[in-house]
Amino acid sequence: MTGYLLQAFIYLVAAVVVVPVAKRLGLGSVLGYLIAGVFIGPVMNLVGSETETIQHFAEFGVVIMLFLVGLELAPRALWNMRHKLIGLGGLQVGVTVLFVTGCAILLGQFWTIALTIGLIFSLSSTAIVLQTLREKGLQKTRGGQNTFSILLFQDIAVILMLALIPLLALPELAAAAQPGDAQSGHAGASHWLTALPGWAYGLVVIGAIAAVIIIGHYFSRSLFRFVAASGLRETFTATALMLVIGIAALMNLVGLSPALGTFLAGVVLANSEFRHELESAVEPFKGLLLGLFFITVGAGINVEVLLDNIGVVTAITLAVIIVKAFILAGLSRLFSIRGTDRWLVTLSLAQAGEFGFVLVNYALQNHVIPAQMAQLLSLVVALSMFLTPGLFILYETVIAPRYTKKSNAQQPDVPQETGTVVIAGIGRFGQIVNRLLVANGVATVVLDVRAEQVALMRRINTKAYFGNASKPDILHTAGIEEAQMMVIAIDDREASVSMVKYLKSAMPHITILARAFDRGHGYRLRYAGADYTVSETYHSALEMGAEALRQTGLHPSLVEQRKTAYLDIEHEQSDGLYDAWADDASGERIDNNYLKLFMQLETRITEAMQQSQVNARSAKAPSPNQSKNVEDTNS
Known part of the structure; x- marks a missing residue:
């Protein structure tokens, strides 16, 4: 018991000490959490092997964040953004996968490994980007809305990626693995579901999504009214968490993204009279868990592997950021996103994301990539996420002011007539x-x-x-x-x-x-x-x-x-x-x-x-x- 309390105390002290300083220096809370993680992990060695376990728990903060995002997005608004969601988001994922896969093949990788690398690097960090956009008040701008559309499509695309990865397994890696190491079937799905034929599994998935919509629309209001009548706020908080955890568990049970399921539930409840109460109930948990997640990303960096491969990891990280930035800039131009909005989309999504860790581990478990490559890819994902707050600082301190000066530098008009x-x-x-x-x-x-x-x-x-x-x-x-x-x-x-x-x-x-x-x-x-x-x-x-x-x-x-x-x-x-x-x-x-x-x-x-x-x-x-x-x- 003392050990758990001591670990919790270390994480909290790191957050309390480092994050306010980073915030005051204009670095943002996300970079503060990442620095705190590096300090208590690789630098001081105060935390150890439990970091990965805590990270899985802290990822629930992303689930709550998507639920809150859904609460702010009514179904009609989601329908209105369908063109950005499918067009802009779909092209971003598709073009990035094709380009990275092609580059990996040219560098000598087998096509299945190259495709897996392309899938991993096509994703961006929903947690870091949405949190930073919210902090800086950019989520309502056109650039922020387009960024959200791309992130939402990426979360949907994760489902297809998890279904595809087992099909890319390499026989030689599977033969070299210990018996029982492999995990086959649908990602996260229970054993009885993996035995179902494809059409039956599809029906189960559709049924799970329908259950979320029906329960959220028809039964949740009655439940919330009943709980609200008790006058106990803590019971309402427990009910809100029960709803989010239950939906996340259901989605994970059928092999879907828990974050996507809770986002859908949030959209269904966006017009509910309990929307604001739900937001206030789960918001503190989101902030705490997201902060913990960012700390574990920093603390989980393997310094020995990083130092041994510092040149390769740095080169790949910078290449990923540059390639994704060029693709995003081109798509922004194609979709008539101009000025600071184009730069916001380009810089905010140029990194890899937390779902990249999921895909790396899942590809390793299904014998798609070797263990050494999995370590390198995880380091690239973590390092690119670590650099993301710096890209936001570049946007805020260099890019945006230049456009403001450019606007102000426009020559004043000369009125054609005078007035009273x-x-x-x-x-x-x-x-x-x-x-x-x-x-x-x-x-x-x-x-x-x-x-x-x-x-x-x-x-x-x-x-x-x-x-x-x-x-x-x-x-x-x-x-x-x-x-x-x-x-x-x-x-x-x-x-x-x-x-x-x-x-x-x-x-x-x-x-x-x-x-x-x-x-x-x-x-x-x-x-x-x-x-x-x-x-x-x-x-x-x-x-x-x-x-x-x-x-x-x-x-x-x-x-x-x-x-x-x-x-x-x-x-x-x-x-x-x-x-x-x-x-x-x-x-x-x-x-x-x-x-x-x-x-x-x-x-x-x-x-x-x-x-x-x-x-x-x-x-x-x-x-x-x-x-x-x-x-x-x-x-």
Whole structure:
């Protein structure tokens, strides 16, 4: 018992110490886990032969991760991505297998061994890639979605690969093996299934998939309602784990990928009312198990074999990454994936993946590849996975900024006419302002620093020009001297304040209306010279609060009265609050005087609302007809 606890303590200490440091250095958690594994394994020799056993257990983190991915992907969304899934994913696997197989044959390998190598290296790391995409917020980008499509097809292709590998067995390897070493039949399938003919086994597989869909769609909701009624959160967590483990066991029983089965279950449950509860229940287990899996990958590197074959392993690893990157780049161009999205697909999938370990071991067990080659291939898979976070860092620090600079380096447009109002920013805020002005016959000149946003506006017949409104020369070409008003609707706090300062000093005749993020930002804009500021969330939040009052049963006319009272009090107090903020010499801008005035504001609002309630109660209740007329008036 002490030995197990000590091993667990070593793994946890490695994760707690190394991962936060790696994260702070910008290396990402995945690379941190891999480094932690190398430190406690090959470097310190604190863990030993149990690493492989723990890795099999930790692979369940991949299963949970695919379940969570499925929960975020409704069946309709999965159907909509079928072209990417089959086209892009299928071509990636097929072209990579053919190219790597051909290269291996040219290097003197027998065709069955060469094909097995091609199958192993065609796969990428679902665990590392999806985890990193999620960490960096790239999973919703076009590049992230295409990457996910390829990974999902690879997981499906693993089933076919596991069925094919036993057919590639070499007689000489089988003859040299000890009796009982071989594992024949379908991967992971139980003994009675391996004895079935092919058509019967196919029916069993179809039945297992159908069972997952039927149970997930028709019976799981009733089960979750029953468990939720108990009010015990730990029981709901146990139920969620029971569902994931049960489906994984069923898929493994019939020789299918457990990760693929749980992904399918997640898709089925994507529209369930228990979706978010399921996510919160299993998410902690996914993070812990994935971290453990990455540590075991680092700890499982055989340093002796690596040092003895360092040149061969390094050459093969780099060749695999380069070859896969070229193939992915070509397919991205074929499928019109451009810019940073193309680079994201290319760099994120250039490695081998964790299912490569499964295929290597399975090929070894079925006498397809010799033991020495299996060791080398495992090292290549592990080393390529170890280099993957570095490829993401290359994308994030070198590739993406270059495209941003390229976009910003585009020559600013020269507006063809001047306008009464110049608007800086044509995002969700600026669009509404511009639309209202143009609809009322006010001529506007709209500037935005995002070229793609300007192009989008022009596609919907909204005049907009590319240019950075914070630069005086751009404002000059936009005709700021002839304009009467400047609306600052950009989402950069510091740039908006600087813009107000410049305009007030260089062009004091311009009326400046500025978008504020909050009360403090509004004060800064006003202090810089803005004539009018509005918090972007103030009026929408006020309207939401008014609707909440209406939903509680308060009469609409009373709600409007109280909303007006709230606005009046805010307006009356705004100058006093601003003066208190501006008078603070500490630089913090929020002193005791300001806080006192703010509390007075809260008190005045509360008193006004209470007074309104008293007035409403003392007023004579209207007759039914009168009440109807009031409602008709406010409808």
